[in-house]
Amino acid sequence: MSTVxxxxxxxxxxxxxxxxxxxxxxxxxxxxxxxxxxEDPYLKIGQVNDRTKSISNSPTETLSTSTSAQExxxxxxxxxxxxxxxxxxxxxxxxxxxxxxxTLLKILSRVTKQTTGRxxxxxxxASLLEVGTGFHPELTGRDNIFLNGAILGxxxxxxxxxxxxxxxxxGCARYIDTPVKRxxxxxxxxxxxxVAAHLESEILILDEILxxxxxxFQKKCLGKMKSVAGEGRTVxxxxxxxxxVRQLCERLLLVVNGQVKSTGDVDxxxxxxxxxxxxxxxxxxxxxxxSPSAGEFSSISxxxxxxxxxxxxxxxxxxxxxxTNSVMIAFDVSDSNxxxxxxxxxxxxxxxxxxxNHRVEVRIALPPLIPRAYEISAWMGTHNTETTxxxxxxxxxxxxxxxxxxxSFPHTADHGWIAPRTLSCKITKP
Amino acid sequence: MSFSQSNKVKQSLDMESDKGWSMIMEPExxxxxxxxQDIWHYRDLLWxxxxxxxxxxxxxTVLGPLWFFIQPLITTVVFTxxxxxxxxxxxxxxxxxxxxxxxTTPWNYFANCFTKTSNTFVANAGxxxxxxxxxxxxxxxxxxxxxxxxxxxxxxFIGFWTYYMAAGAKLSPNWPMIFTLTPPLLLLLALLxxxxxxxxxxxxxxxxxxxxxxxxxxxLAMYATPVIYPISQVPEKYRWLIQLNPMTAPIETxxxxxxxxxxxWLALGISTGTATIILLLGxxxxxxxxxxxMDTV
Numbered sequence: 044m045s046t047v048x049x050x051x052x053x054x055x056x057x058x059x060x061x062x063x064x065x066x067x068x069x070x071x072x073x074x075x076x077x078x079x080x081x082e083d084p085y086l087k088i089g090q091v092n093d094r095t096k097s098i099s100n101s102p103t104e105t106l107s108t109s110t111s112a113q114e115x116x117x118x119x120x121x122x123x124x125x126x127x128x129x130x131x132x133x134x135x136x137x138x139x140x141x142x143x144x145x146t147l148l149k150i151l152s153r154v155t156k157q158t159t160g161r162x163x164x165x166x167x168x169a170s171l172l173e174v175g176t177g178f179h180p181e182l183t184g185r186d187n188i189f190l191n192g193a194i195l196g197x198x199x200x201x202x203x204x205x206x207x208x209x210x211x212x213x214g215c216a217r218y219i220d221t222p223v224k225r226x227x228x229x230x231x232x233x234x235x236x237x238v239a240a241h242l243e244s245e246i247l248i249l250d251e252i253l254x255x256x257x258x259x260f261q262k263k264c265l266g267k268m269k270s271v272a273g274e275g276r277t278v279x280x281x282x283x284x285x286x287x288v289r290q291l292c293e294r295l296l297l298v299v300n301g302q303v304k305s306t307g308d309v310d311x312x313x314x315x316x317x318x319x320x321x322x323x324x325x326x327x328x329x330x331x332x333x334s335p336s337a338g339e340f341s342s343i344s345x346x347x348x349x350x351x352x353x354x355x356x357x358x359x360x361x362x363x364x365x366x367t368n369s370v371m372i373a374f375d376v377s378d379s380n381x382x383x384x385x386x387x388x389x390x391x392x393x394x395x396x397x398x399x400n401h402r403v404e405v406r407i408a409l410p411p412l413i414p415r416a417y418e419i420s421a422w423m424g425t426h427n428t429e430t431t432x433x434x435x436x437x438x439x440x441x442x443x444x445x446x447x448x449x450x451s452f453p454h455t456a457d458h459g460w461i462a463p464r465t466l467s468c469k470i471t472k473p
Numbered sequence: 474m475s476f477s478q479s480n481k482v483k484q485s486l487d488m489e490s491d492k493g494w495s496m497i498m499e500p501e502x503x504x505x506x507x508x509x510q511d512i513w514h515y516r517d518l519l520w521x522x523x524x525x526x527x528x529x530x531x532x533x534t535v536l537g538p539l540w541f542f543i544q545p546l547i548t549t550v551v552f553t554x555x556x557x558x559x560x561x562x563x564x565x566x567x568x569x570x571x572x573x574x575x576x577t578t579p580w581n582y583f584a585n586c587f588t589k590t591s592n593t594f595v596a597n598a599g600x601x602x603x604x605x606x607x608x609x610x611x612x613x614x615x616x617x618x619x620x621x622x623x624x625x626x627x628x629x630f631i632g633f634w635t636y637y638m639a640a641g642a643k644l645s646p647n648w649p650m651i652f653t654l655t656p657p658l659l660l661l662l663a664l665l666x667x668x669x670x671x672x673x674x675x676x677x678x679x680x681x682x683x684x685x686x687x688x689x690x691x692x693l694a695m696y697a698t699p700v701i702y703p704i705s706q707v708p709e710k711y712r713w714l715i716q717l718n719p720m721t722a723p724i725e726t727x728x729x730x731x732x733x734x735x736x737x738w739l740a741l742g743i744s745t746g747t748a749t750i751i752l753l754l755g756x757x758x759x760x761x762x763x764x765x766x767m768d769t770v
Contacts, residue, residue: 058768181532
């Protein structure tokens, strides 16, 4: 399999803030450096692109020094990205919002240029960064098919030859001679995708187009993308829909703050991506200043151990008792909507006694669960009906691995969260 | 394999793989690399844009393309009333309505080309940000769709011209020159409009001040060109200022070949030279801006 895309040390520097009179001074400065043969002074001071970090300064301090002001302004949206894509591969690109995925796709689509680095490509690239690019509301669906197709790089004869197919795929045959401004948003998106789906390029780049459209449309899209990939065309696909990514892609690229953090098989990269999200929620600590009571949880943490289908949950909590009564604890496992799935009750009698702090570690055997996020609520009480403390949905854990390794279609909650193991299956003659 | 041998193999593999690629994207391409074959490849798109500009504008109107006639007609009538009737500016002995039509028709072509082209990057930032096609396609489509508009207004002019000829007005059209010079004149107007428009649109991506400048600049430029007055009316000592304007020669020539008068050959030659230089400069700047404008527009 030959390599069709080779990205070598690509970086992209962006200037934040408004482009105004300040930039004229910067432009002159940059030009002055250029004619003296020196390199761009602003390339050295770009920062890592972390969108959560604000420009922090105390109210009394001002950004008076020009260097610190300059440092704040320039960000590396992409820094030293290198990867290769082989022919016929479906590469999924995942990452949080603002990680740099769309910037990477824009550079590959030649919409903007990289600051440093080279990209080598074999074959034509067709990119769908937005559905319905160039649609003019006053023109009919028919005219817009030709316009959109031409914008995406098709020749007029090509479009004319595929016209009937495109109309049929979109399902808008009745409306084809009506101005597009009269279409519903769903029809608009279907028509736009229908044109793009019939592009004859060797490489296809798709940027989060599944975000729009109803379930039927999404199914059609995925089906078409699968058949496209089957024909030997290379697809680069950005999405936040983990189920779609898992269904379509053989390989994933994880982008974090403009850098490639991992590239490898689907399961391990998804794990790396989700572990970014979950880390903060695996532990809960009681905020200071709460009123004391008979007993309370001071901190709770959860860890998922083992592999499917024999996952274990390790819950560690520190609790403080202000009463001489004994208490018992229980943990509810619920899905992210709050529906309780099961309750883990270590002992049905109070078993923790004594004033002061206690550390309790509970290990629970989990049944095979479908991959998604789950939340834990912790309960403490002296009796079934007497609650001493109840912390609702305080920590969460993610099940990434599928209970059945060979299962290729995505698990959804439509069929329940527990995937029971088949203990035996016998076939006999009737 | 020894180290040097394996190195040589690696080098030859690298060189081979460099050859196999259909496209290599570098961070900086030289100014003069115009990649015109790209534009040829997208010629269907060029035609689509022309069609879109023409068709979409008059959708849902009753009069439709008739509006192309009404605008110059009413403007000419107003000019006649104001500049001949009230201000009493002489028109070198030629019938006023015809004089103004002969001036405004080519001027409108230039003005439309310039105004619409100068807004290319800003007006189309949406589509430019989502898909790649040679950016020069849009200014070219503007020039061509304005040509269609010009033809309609030209027909109006010919209509009046024929009427005045039939009515026996004192006109001395230069018949051979009409047929030989009209297409090159149009080309010159297109080049001027395209060139100046491209230069302004490249600058506008970063410094929006130019948008304001274009709006009233074109208005004022019409008064600095002998559109509504013949150049003979300008006092001798200031005539050279008007002659500096590259639009003066084409307008004067257009009037001369249809209505009679001297063709300013020297000025025409200088004007063509100026237009070519502006266009080349414009294309180079446009090419440079095209690579990075999406970050600042």
